[in-house]
Amino acid sequence: MVDFRLGEEQEALVASVREFAREQVAPVIADHYERKTFPYDLVRQMGKMGLFGLPFAEEHGGMGGDYFTLCLALEELARIDSSVAITLEAGVSLGAMPIYRFGTPAQKAEWLPRLTSGDALAAFGLTEPGTGSDAGATTTRAVLDETTNEWVINGSKAFITNSGTDITCLVTVMAVTGVKDDGSKELSTIIVPSGTPGFTVAPGYSKVGWCASDTHELAFDDVRVPAANLLGERGRGFAQFLRILDEGRIAIAALSVGLAQGCVDESVKYAKDRVAFGQPIGNYQAVQFMIADMEMRAHTARVAYYDAAARMLAGEDFKHQAALAKLYASEAAMDNARFATQVHGGYGFMNESAVGRFYRDAKILEIGEGTSEVQRMIIARGLGL
Template sequence: MVDFRLSEEQEALRASVRDFAREQIAPVIAEHYDKHTFPYDVVRQMGKMGLFGLPFPERWGGMDGDYFVLCLVLEELARVDSSVAATLEAAVSLGAMPLFRYGTPAQQERWLPALVSGEALAGFGLTEPGAGSDAGGITTRAVYDDARDEWVINGAKAFITNSGTDITTLVTVMAVTGVGADGAKELSTIIVPSGTPGFTVAPGYSKVGWCASDTHELAFDDVRVPGDNLLGARGRGLAQFLRILDEGRIAIAALATGLAQGCVDESVTYAAQRSAFGRNIGAYQAIQFMIADMELRAHTARLAYYDAAARMLEGTDFKRHAALAKLHAGNAAMDNARAATQVHGGYGFMNESAVGRFYRDAKILEVGEGTSEVQRLIVARDLGL
């Protein structure tokens, strides 16, 4: 029998994170959002709760959980705010996970404890001003200097999350390190510690949404790092990252599901309070049907990421199902944000309202960690088309 019920431990964690989001994040996030400031106090509390260490073993200070538990937490955080959820998702799946999956023992000893505890953050530099979904278009180069046993990096990265906070400790950079026998670019990933000479972090972007998360453009001008800062095997950078990205799509699907469910939460509450023509608007069938459709989208998005996570943890192929989950949940988030704004009327158009923030946050979920078009391409190819 298929059983999607959570264990007592999972339910307890979900409840504690839900309370944390409502009591600690909700009262302060609007100000951070308006001022485009990073919520250091919230991140510090999340670290003390062990959220950054959820899928990592106790050896590194983690909670010895799994990726599904992380997804449950992301959903609950995003029901209140996506900036905080995105910070956690990127810190774990893009920051710490590559080191955990592919790092040498020395690299793991040096970097993982602080990342797993939430005391430090890391970014992953894949996207460039001229290369996003087409990773083969990467132009950042890393040349190995044999005489000094160093990598010399030149290039630029764009839209890199968690790359410029006061607690950012490193960025892992995807770079061209040579040319293969078939003439294709050899892509590798290299660890660049924050503060390395020649490594410049541009001012934060002015974004439509996720305004309390940290996102920057990065520049590398003859940046030199030790040869043993190569992460994983040389020439395997893209293959390694694609695996990380498949996992990350499940996490983004969970985040999107949380936003979709948050739209339901806010709309149900508002419909019971707002009166029009002598009745609460929740008594009108048009509003009832609109909210019922919102709940349908959130529910099916949840089932999709539950299924993808289960396949991943079983060790079976989950690439298509991760793409399906991310595609559907991203659409659900965007559709629910639009509907919630409609339910709230003029109030939903105000930036200080939760659904106003949800509306602004939703669009990136159809773009980040693989656009909706890329997800459709993955599914079509996996079907043999």
């Protein structure tokens, strides 16, 4: 029997994160969004709640939970705000998880306690200005100087989340480290601590959405780090990052579901209160049908990411299901944001309204961690095409 009901501990976590989002995030996030400031106090509170340590073992300062538990937290945060949710998602899934999955005991001991506590953030340096979805076309290079036993890194990265905050401690960078026997690029991942000479963080982007999250372009000009900063096996960087991205797509699906459900929440509330032509607009079938469709999309997307997460935790191949969940959930979020704005009319077009922020935040969900086109490619390949 398939059972998607949550256990008692999971229900308790959902309730606590929901309360935090409504009581702590909702009252202040609009101001952060408008001023484009990073919500350090909210991040600090999430750290104290243990959210950054949810899927990590207790020996590394984690909470001993699993990846699905992280997804539940992301969904609840995104029902109120996506900037806070993506800060957690990127900090855990893209920042700490590569070290947890592939790091040496020394690397884990050095970095994970700070990352799992939320005292520090890490970033995932994959995308480059000229490569986009074609991650295999990476041009950033790292050469091993055998005289000093150091990697010398040159290149740049673009659109990197959590890379320039006051508490960012490292960026994991994918770089070309040589040429394989078949002539293809040898790609490896290397840990670059913040503040390393030659590592420059550009000013934050001016973004359409996620305006309270941290995103920068990065430059590496003869950046030197110890050879021991190699993360995982040399030449396995691309495979490692694909694993991280597969997991991350489930997390982005969960975040998308949160935004989609937030659109339902706000629309139901507004439809009950807004009076037009002598009665609440929720009495009109046209509005009822719009909101019913929104609920259908949110529910179906939730089932999709639950399924992908269950397969992942069972040790099964989940790439296909992760792509399905990410594709459907991100497009559901975009559709729901559009419908919620329509339900709210002129008020929905105001940045001060929650649905106005939802509308601006939704589009990136169809782009980040694999565009919708990339997800369709993965799905088609999974069908043998």
